[in-house]
Each structure stands twice: as C-alpha cells, then as structure tokens.
Amino acid sequence: MYAFEFERPSTVADAAKALGEEDAQALGGGQTLIPTLKQRLAMPSKLVSLSGIAEIKGVCKADDGALCVGGGTTHATVASEAKADYPALAALAGNIGDPAVRNRGTIGGSIANNDPAACYPSAVLASGATVVTNKREIAADDYFQGLFETALDEGEIVTEVRFPVPEKASYQKFEQPASRFALVGVFVAKYADGVRVAVTGASESGVFRWSEAEAALSSNFAPEALDGMAPPADGMISDLHGSADYRAHLVGVIARRAVAAAS
Amino acid sequence: MPADGGIGAATPRREDVRFLTGAGNYTDDINMRGQAYVAFLRSDVAHGKLKKVDTGAAAAMPGVIRIFTGEDFEGVGGIPCGWQVTDRHGEPMQEPPQPVLAQGKVRHIGDRIAAVVAESLEQARNAAEAIVVEIEDLPAVVDMKKALEPDATKVHDDLKNNLCYDWVFGSDDAAIEGAFSKAAHVTTLELVNQRLVANPMEPRVAIGDYASHSDESTLYTTSQNPHMIRLLMGAFVLGIPEHKLRVVAPDVGGGFGTKIFHYAEEAFCTFAAKALHRPVKWTSSRSEAFISDAQGRDHVTKIELALDAENNFIGLRTDTLANMGAYLMTVAPAVPTYLHGTLMAGCYRTPAVQVNVRAVFTNTVPVDAYRGAGRPEATYQLERLIDKAARELGADPIALRRQNFVTEFPYTTPVAVQYDTGNYHGTMDVLEKIADIAGFEKRRKDSEARGKLRGFGINCYIEACGLAPSHLVGQLGGRAGFYESATVRVNATGGLVVMTGSHSHGQGHETSFPQVVADMLGIDPSMIELVHGDTSKIPMGMGTYGSRSLSVGGSAIYRATEKIIAKAKKIAAHLMEASEADVELKDGQFSVAGTDKSVAWGDVTLAAYVPHNYPLEDIEPGLEETAFYDPSNFTYPAGAYACEVEVDPDTGKVEIMSFAAADDFGNIINPMIVDGQVHGGIGQGIGQALLENCVYDETGQLLSASFMDYAMPRADDVPFYAVDHSSQTPCTHNPLGVKGCGEAGAIGSPPAVVNAVVDALQSGGHKVDHIDMPVSPARVWAAMNNA
C-alpha cells in the first residue's frame, strides 16, 4: 500500500467536499478497494470512508412501494432487511462472497465498481432501479456503461438505490470456481408491465439486458418460453474458466432456472 | 484400541492446542532486534536480457539500507540441484546455474532481479519499484513440445537446447516391442497432468541473522528439512561451514513439498545479514508465492497398454514430457524419473514396462515435488488407462484390475523396485464394502430422476515412501543420504526428550512419535517431549517429505529407544543385583523374571545421572542414545479408492457425492492422525481433479496468479469421506512395520474422480473417453458437446 490520508466524515455533504480533493477516493466496505491498494494498483491521496454516514445506511420502503437501499448498506443488512419485501434481492446479497465480505461490502461500492462478474449490477438493471447520488438520479439503463465503467462522475457518491419491487423475481448465479463471483448470473424480474432480464458475468461489455428473453417471458413467464434460447456467443467473455460459447449456453440455462425459481 | 496413548491409540494432537489458540510460533512471528526488511524486485516478463539495473535513485530513498543485484553475487555459488539424472545415453542431465539474483537474463515471471533491504517493508517496496530496469524481451518458451523443436529459443544460452534429459527406464526395447506385437488389444491414452500451485496456508518466510562475536549465521526459515538447507546453502552457496551456520524451521504452516527445497531467498537473507550486520527478514506475500514457490506436476503423457486375448496386461509403455520450469530446484529431476517411472507398474504384474521421460526447460516458475511427487502422475495415467481399456473391452473395471493384481510378495517389477508386501485384493474387498458398490445402480436411478448423470469411478494406487537405501539413491543420482536420525535423552527424573531429524509441519509428529516411545517403555506419553526443526538441537537429519517421517524417522527413534532400554536394563540389573538377561521392562517397571524384585523407571533414570550405586566400571553414567536409521528398501503403501459423482448435464458441473478410500499403511500408530492425513490428501486430489489449474499464456504470463483465478478446494467442494485402513500388511523391513500415509490421498484420488466423471457421461450416452484435469464445468460441457 502507498501512504494516504484518511477521513471519516459523518454527512454526505462533508464526504463530497473531501472527495473534491485531487485523487481522493471513496472507501465503502473496502472489499474491492483494499486488496487493490495492497497490490499497489491504486494510489489515492486520500481515502474518504463512507462508513460513518448514517444517512446512507439501511433499507426502507418509499411511498410508491419501491425498496430503498442506502448506498452504504452492507450486503449482510440487505440480506436480512430486504427479505420480506424483495426476497430475490435479499437472496442475492446473502450469497455474495463470505460472511466477512458481506459484513463489510456495500451496495454502493459494488455498483460503483461495476465488476463485470459482480452480482448486484444485474439486480439493479433487471429491476429498472434508480441510482441516487449526491448530485442526481440515474436510471439503471443509463448507469452501467461497460467493464468497471459507470455514469458516475469523479467523486460522485451513490447514496441510495431505489428498487421497484417486482411481482416475482429470482437471481441465479453459476459460480466461477475460483472467485465464486458469477461465471454467469441472471436476474429475472417480472413486473406488471413486462419482464426484465439482466445478465452478469458473461459479456465483455459488462452487465446487459437480454431483450429476446424479456420478450419471450413477457408473453409467457415460464422456463419453457426460453427453450433453445441463448444469446449469441459473440462478445461473450472467453477465459480460463469458460469459452464464449459456454457462457452463452449457460445464460440460457441459468435464465430458465431463474424463471423456474422466481417467487 | 489401546487406552494408554501408546501405539494404536487415537490420541488427540497435542500440538493443536497451540495452533488453535494462536500460540504457534511461525517464522513470521519471529522478530529480531534491529531487523531490516527485504523486498525483491521480480521480473514481470517471462524471458529477457537484462540490459540495465539502475539502483541509483532507489538507493537514495528513505529507509533504504542497501540494494543488492546479481553483481553482488558473482562470487557466490548458485542454488544447487540435489539430484543428477543420467540420460538414456549415459550422459548427465543438462544442469544450468540458478543465481541468487539474476545475472544477465530473467527466465520466468517472478525471477529475482534485485533485492532492497530497508528499515521497513513499505520503504523496501517503494525503493524496489523505483529501480530502473531495462529488459530486452526474448521470445518466451512455454509449451514443452515447442521448447524441444530444433529452432526453439533457449532458456539457458549455455546449454545445448531446452532438454534437461531424455530418460528411459524399465524393460528393454525388445521386451516391450515383443509384448505389443503379441497384443490382442492395445489401449492408448494421451493426457495432461496439469501444473499446480502448492499454496500452503503459511507463505514462505526467511530471516537471516549474523553474530559477529562468534561469526555465526542463523537462518530462520519455513522449511521441511532444516539440516538439508544448512548443508546445501552452507556448502554450495555461501561457503559457511556447518559449525558456523544454524538453521531453524519453527512451526511451519504446511509444506506439501514446496518447502523442501533450498530457495534463493533463504540464501539472500543469510548473506545480507552478514554483509549488513543486521537481521534481515523476508515474508512472501500470497501474490509473490504464486510466482516464486516451486510448483507441482506438469506432465504431458502418452501411455499405451498391451493386453492379451484373456485381458492380461502384457506390456505398458509411456512417453512423458515433464516440465522443469526455468531452473532445477532441489529434487526436481528425480520427480518424473525415480519417483514416477519406478511406480509405473502399479499394483499389476505386467511383465514388460518401459518409461520414457523427457524433462524440459521452459520460461515458467520452476517445478518440483508436490504432495505425492511423481507418484500421482504415475497413478493417474495408469489408472485412467486401465479404465479406458475396461470400457473398450467391455470388462468390469474392478475385475480387470483384480485379474492383473500382483499377489505374491516380494515382487520385483520391471521398473526396478521390489514390493516387500501387500494385499491388493484385501484393500479392494474393503473398498467394495465401504463404497457400497452393490447399491450404486439404485443411486444412479435416483440421480437420473433428478436430471443428473451419476458416475462411479474406481482406481488402485501403489506408492513408495521413505526413499532408500542411501547407497542405492546415490547410484541413482541423489546427492544426499536418505537416512533419518534420532536422539533420545532421558532426564534424571524420568522424563524424555526425543530429538528427531524429521520435521512436523502439520503431520502431528509431536503426538504420534511419543506414542511409539511411550509404548516401548510402558510410560505415559506426557513424559515425552519431541524436539525438531533446529539444527542446533537435533542430530543431522534429512527432514520430512515423501511420507518418510514415521517409517524412517520413527524407525530411528525406535532404534535409539532400543539402545536406551538395553542400557537401562543394565542399570536396573545392577540396582536389583540380578543378571541383566533376567531383567524385564513392563509398564515402566523393571523386574527380575520369577522374583518379586522390581525397580521403577524413575529409579533407574535417577541412578543414571546420580551414579552413587552404579556399575561405573562397566558403563558410563547418563542415559542418552542416538541412532541413524537407513532403510533397506522403500515402503509400499497401496490401496483402492472409489468416487461417485453427479454431473449436471446442462452446465457440466460435477458434484462429488461420495468418496471411499481403502488403504494399506501397514501398522498404524495413531488412527485419527492417519484419517486426517488421508482426508487432507483426498481434498488435494479432488482439488486437482476438479478445480486447480496453474496456467501460463503463450508469453509466459501467469493467468492464474491469485485465488481469484486459481481455484483451491473449499470445504463444500469435498464430501464426507469413508476412510478405512483395516487391511494391513506390515512393512517387512522397518522395526515398526509402518508404511507412510502422508501422500496416499493425493496420489490415489484424482483418477477415481475423473473415472467417475467419464462413467457418468457415458451413462448419459456421451461418447467421452477422457477429459483433462481440472474437470471443470466448462471442460465437461465442451466434452459433452464436442465443443
């Protein structure tokens, strides 16, 4: 690790101010950033911990029924507190990493990082959620912009994610054997006005919506509706854990399982 | 089971108290006054010419004490190799130097370019990054077949080519060709035994210390064999006589072979401590371990089995490429030859067996022994091949094996070794019971009802433990002795200290070795303390590897204890005014046969050190004996393993449903520890079969360089095991009748898993003969879909 300054503000406003400094960086749960620092792959001048900001922690329900998760909420908290209102989201959070990771890692950190194999981005995208920052509200469809790329500006803080709660949903993850991130993860969410399907782990351009599957499921929300379907292998990740063809195939399999498991 | 903690008792491991309460004393727990820290600058290219290493700016950075480069080591020896293999033409292998710090060239990712010694670790790292290095990239030699092409780039410019040796062993060409020309059926298999990273829980650490007042150097290191490090480093690298060099290997958190070898980092810290008159500490990070610990396996093999019309094995021929990596580590040349070729006959009486191994230099991290070392590679290819033969012939895989078992002992194989004893039908009988083979078809139907393919896989294994005897090993090219030593020191008040040359790094010696002595003396094991791991405290010993500790080290302890008993009886005879021949030792009491005379163990030990009433004219005071034990042969543990898997046909994911192991380890000292050794070994074998894979790209970059991509087995990847070692044929040539159990699990398990996966796929109508390990979901799916 290189040397850095450290600050732990208690309000979003103070955090934003601290992050205004050159090369300052937000620290969520540190589950991605700390290993990066240890490997000397990042050199922030200052770390601004968001862990002392009460206003961005916790799970609550908005008047319109949406589930609001504070940007600084840990995976463990989502796993327990979203269970009643959005069980598929809670199950996703409860299956990230191990207990240590879940008790430190936050939803804000996960979607700010936007790892192409991370779980949360698929939930945000499939739910058509709104990412709320200290500056604005960003629709999920505009938020994820490729591998580790998001719509966030330098120093912008994810303060909340608002999830419209679907009638039925499920996230199924097929684990990469080493990291246990998603080799392919599929989040299926059925709303009154249609079905959204988001796929993580598979594509070279990060989380994406599988529109053919959405169309098929919107007219018939059943696993059979996806029989024989898989997205094109073109543009899928090919690495030591699986070829593009394999990933494309898995998307179909895992999507069918997600539909079958949706509740 | 004896309740007294002697031989055969499942005594809980006494060392676990300190390990489980965080009170272990590992090398990194040692901190010396005035200690400085080392950071190595390592190559980030696999092959290149070092044009410039400019340390100027880095040397001026805060906290930097000194920066060392290859130039500082020009007069210093290289890291030696401990085994010279002679090739098929009688020529010695090609043996390149391995400098402590790179000279002229870097040859693998992680090769050491420079070392910074600084006041703090962070300062050392900062300065290492500031060293300016210019490297002219050279083409990397990664693929073994390409490395042997005539125009391949040479890893070592001074060698003829990238071939370390071309070794042929076993039956002559005429015998082999005769067998294959007569064959009614020949089964052929090409396979890869993939490269693995050992990944012991504790990364390597070295601390050098130098005392100018006595001119004595001390190295604290994570080693399986401190005396071997003292000999290799003192005599071949740094030129320090052994009486001025102490090597301490305190608690060591797992070795699995990768901590056998003498590493450059050890020599560096010892050298730098003397140069700087400061203790110098290096602690490997996990990332560094991936590119600097010797790796394991990495064979590419073609194997052929000739059978006659009655399905008798009549000939076996193998052709293997074995990857040495960029340099020869301590026993690397022996692994694919004498630890692999000699086991190629397996449990079978194939009359003609010939093994050809070509060892190859590549621009990859060096490869050496890893749990099983050569024997897993031999077992895997042979047992996969037999499975394939059974399928081709429509034979039952168990019956085919049974038909060809060696049944008469001693048995001399065509690959030079002599199995002293065994009962392969016996272990197979046990296996058939504990694996509930009879119930398999029902279990398969249940799986199918759930949409899964179920497979059953079986294999046998034989291995050789306790490499020996020393003069034979010397003839085969080993540059060391392979005895073990023990000193048993009885104290005046009756307690004992047993000093062993074996090293415990997880095996539980501190519990099981005292059980042997306690059993012999009839005293409580808590009266016995085991000392190991410090060359200043123990007799010259060869350490722990190759499952040798109990069979060789335990035998040395046995012999030393025999001497103790003999002398104690003399003292007891004197005390009881009886004839020595009439003295018996039972339950810690000496008595005279046929009388009521007796003296306690403690009376005798006290007399030995307070010799007032003592036969001083006949024997010396004191009660301390040393023995060196050099076995007359290897021991040959063997067994039969079975695995059941479920394959998800939609994803290719394999789940292990059950695993059964029937082993013959001869006599058992502590059955609980043996169970644990087998469990751990099978876990590693399952890791190799399903998960682990060390992969370089064509430029020599390591793709699986962290746990994000290198899949270690986790608890939920392995089942509860059924382990049984009741079928016992005691070793005929060591006093304990023991064989060794440390590697069996890792040797015996991979073929059972892969055989089971192939069986599952076949049951689903997929004509799949073979899948290379790791049998990952992606590979299974590809095999099912010919993709």
Ligand SMILES: Cc1cc2nc3c(=O)[nH]c(=O)nc-3n(C[C@H](O)[C@H](O)[C@H](O)COP(=O)(O)OP(=O)(O)OC[C@H]3O[C@@H](n4cnc5c(N)ncnc54)[C@H](O)[C@@H]3O)c2cc1C
């Ligand atoms: C062993 C292990 C296993 C894991 N397994 C999984 C898995 O299976 N699935 C999965 O999805 N993830 C997994 N993760 C990643 C985990 O979910 C992390 O918690 C997450 O990626 C990052 O969250 P964090 O709060 O720790 O962020 P940090 O590591 O603190 O930060 C990550 C990045 O986000 C920025 N950031 C943090 N918070 C905010 C915010 N509120 N607003 C704006 N920017 C912010 C930081 O500046 C940094 O750039 C795993 C991690 C580990 C260590």
